[in-house]
Amino acid sequence: MARTIDPGTREAVLERIRFYRDLGLTEFYRRPVDASMHHVLPDLSASEPDVSNTPGLASETGEFIPQRDSQEDPPIPPRKPISIPPKIASVVPSADRASALQLIRDEIGDCTRCALHSGRNKLVFGDGSPSARLMFVGEGPGADEDAQGLPFVGKAGQLLNNMIAAMGLKREEVYIANVVKCRPPGNRTPEPDEANTCTPFLFRQIDVVRPQVLVALGATAATYLLGQRQPLAGLRGRVHAFRGMHLIVTYHPAYLLRDPRQKKEAWADLQIAMRELGLKSPAKA
């Protein structure tokens, strides 16, 4: 009997495959795979030469070469390019930043500019101090955020609050926003056209708040802020110049909940941010 796979897992697998394809890796399955799984995976060799009769591959060794079920698994389209960030806006005086943010919120309105609008309950604009010295950017709202209209209020938000407190700051002293303002279905990664449609508003928020330090939480935030796709490992652990500010890349709190062993690494990243801000660890302050 054919094995099924839930849509969320399938999307996660497809996203991982796209990521590897971006790196130029197209062959993944070197070990025999349960044939009943073949129907759930896309044809990775669609644009590759036909190797089905190549000595040493499936026909002779029994190794798996993915087969496409054209009814269920169309080929994955190539990634759309990341939009070029807008020009840096002029400085908004500190006293006017709250109203400048409100103007952006008003312009977004009851947004239907991308497909994500259809599944949202509440649009999640951003939260925190309009004059924050530190800003965090995540990927997109989850279920709790979608219900409350505020960023990072679920379990990952609680962890982010703890990270902020460990830096010696209060949540209300920082500003928090996301790459997209509406929840992607099943918490999937935003599609490039969705992110490209929404990020101009994010860039405007960043330009208004103009924090000293911006922390990108996870690969999606890093990708759309820096305008380049790179593995997170290559972006962490250093300071990036970004629109006249300093940008640090670290893990998304949701990832840290799944793999708490990486909290130490995330803390090392936050200490870079603290150094840029001239903050000392609370214990050493």
Ligand code: SF4
């Ligand atoms: S994600 Fe952004 S662009 Fe898309 S509908 Fe929501 S606010 Fe509009």
